[in-house]
Amino acid sequence: MFRTNKQSTNPSLSQVADLNTSLTPRDPLPNKRVDLLKPVRRWLDQIEITDQTLARFLSKIIPGQCPFERDLKLFGHLVLHIPPLCKLNPLYEQLASLRFRALCYLVDQCGEDIEFYA
Numbered sequence: 001m002f003r004t005n006k007q008s009t010n011p012s013l014s015q016v017a018d019l020n021t022s023l024t025p026r027d028p029l030p031n032k033r034v035d036l037l038k039p040v041r042r043w044l045d046q047i048e049i050t051d052q053t054l055a056r057f058l059s060k061i062i063p064g065q066c067p068f069e070r071d072l073k074l075f076g077h078l079v080l081h082i083p084p085l086c087k088l089n090p091l092y093e094q095l096a097s098l099r100f101r102a103l104c105y106l107v108d109q110c111g112e113d114i115e116f117y118a
Contacts, residue, residue: 037090037091040091040094041091041094044091044094044095044097044098045094045097047098047101049101049102049104049105050105052105052106052109052110054102055102055103055105055106055110056102056106058098058099058102059099059102059103059106059114059117060117062095062096062098062099062102064099064117064118066084066085066086066087066092067084067085067086068084069081069082069083069084070082103117
C-alpha cells in the first residue's frame, strides 16, 4: 500500500562481485616452500678437503653405500619394515658427495690406496 521513492539499501549481486574482484590481489602470492636445511646443505657442499686426517676421518665415518632395508619378522609375520636409511636422510646426497671428495683427495693428493674405505 505504501510506496517510497527510496532505493533498496541491499547491493545487487553484480555490485558485490565487482567489490570482491577489486579487493582480491591480482597476482596471488607464490606458493613458496621454505627449506630449513638449505644452509646446512650449502655448508656441506662448500667444505674443501685440504687435510689428510680429515679426508681419512670423513671416508671412514660416512658410509659408502646406503644401509640396506630390513624386515623384522616375528613367528613368520612381518612386524616392522625399515626402509633404506638414505631415503630418510635429507642430507644424504651432500654427505655422499663429501665422502667422494675426501676419497678423491686421498687418491690424487696423497697417493693412497682407497680399497680400505670401499
